[in-house]
Amino acid sequence: MTCRSPYRRDVDEHRVPTIYDVAKACGVAPSTVSRAFSRPGRVNAETAARIRKVAEEIGYRANPLARALPTGKTSLLALVVSDVTNPFYFEIIRGAELAANAADYTLLVADVYESAAVERKALERALPLVEGVVLGTSRMSDSAIRVMAQQRPTVVLNRVLTGIPSVITDNARGTRRAMEHLVDLEHRSIGYVAGPEASWADGMRWRAMRDAAEALDVRVQRFGPVAPTLVGGTGVAPVVADSAVTAVVAYNDLVAIGLMRGLAAVGVRVPRDVSVVGFDNIFGAELCSPALTTVAAPLAALGRYAVQTLLAGMASRTPPQVRPALLPAELVIRESTARRARRRRSVAAS
Structure with a gap:
């Protein structure tokens, strides 16, 4: 088999060469060119080599994904x-x-x-x-x-x-560390703002909180579930503010930051009135005010x-x-947690 002179001038210089250009230059069917790149074993070795040479000279590049799909090796x-x-x-x-x-x-x-x-x-x-x-x-x-x-x-x-x-x-260990920290600060009534019901991690954290509460002899209360977002945290803030909890562990840092904003909007001060702990230690957790205490995940x-x-x-x-x-997981202590106030400031009083 002989290929006609496969120079770039045979292809419009303003468009990308295609498989059809290679086929035309070599006098073969486009399907033969396709097999030469995707399944070279099914094409005569000399023909495949000439097709690759023509393709290189006119600037054709085979789609690597198309070549890979038949073998499953797509990288x-x-x-x-x-x-x-x-x-x-x-x-x-x-x-x-x-x-x-x-x-x-x-x-x-x-x-x-x-x-x-x-x-x-x-x-x-x-x-x-x-x-x-x-x-x-x-x-x-x-x-x-x-x-x-x-x-x-x-x-x-x-x-x-x-x-x-x-x-x-290690959700269990991280949650336990957060609870121990809050108990060390004399908090005896601690809330948990739950995330999505479909979240496996949410269920693990709530179970770990209940286990820790029993071991540490404190009360826990669940709020939510809420969306795992700033808006989710802000929305639950009035309910938290009306409760008796003096500290809250949130499903994640976004919920915790939203909760702090929502509490501030109804006159509840963090951490003077309510301490807040997040989860994950995301970028921005230390940049909010107050900087967020959080269980850091790697x-x-x-x-x-x-x-x-x-x-x-x-x-x-x-x-x-x-x-x-x-x-x-490790607890990163920042500014959003503090010793429990002797008397929590109520929303009504504010």
Whole structure:
């Protein structure tokens, strides 16, 4: 087989060369050119070599994803997050991206707006393209996650599912440290502002609070659930203000910051009247006023370790390690907690 002179002048210099240009220059069908790049074993070796030479001379670049799809080796991973605008995910994404890049993979991030339905649709679109998936605080049911994990290697963040690798922070220890800190400050009635009902971490924190309250002989009261946002925290503030609690642990830092704003709006001072503790130690937790006391999660490490676990499972011929990887949490004490006032200032008095 002979190719006509495949010079760039045979192709309009103002457009990108296509597979059809290569086929025309070589006198073969476009499908032959496609096979030469995606399945070279199905094309005569001499023909494939000439096609690649022509493609290089005219500047044609095969779509690497199209070439990879038949083999499943796309070098793409998916990270699904429930709300990309939540600073909680900033460092998780950064850590995951660094780990993926180090292994010559590209990370696709899908934002699913705190919706299990949106999450399912996003995964339906992503699964044909990616080699593996990291689910960050998934809102899907356990059964839905298991069905998805049968299609692609999967690692779950901040959730434990039997048979699926997961990476979590030590919610129980972090919650216990927050409770011990508040009890040390003489608080005896402590509230918890709950997050989404579909959140596994929310259930773990509330159980840990009740266990700690029993061990420390203090009372706990649950508020919510609320959206895991500033607005969610602000909205629950009047209810907290009307209660007898003198300290509150919030589902996350955004809820805690929103709660502090809402309490200030109804005349309740933080921490003089009510102490507030958040979760996650997001960017901005130390910049609000007062600076937020929070249970710090190793966010970048969560993302990095999740991707490393996923890649290790993909490379192994043996079943993945399914015991949850437990990363430490620590209490960061700032300005939003203080010793309980002898008399709490009431909303009515303000």
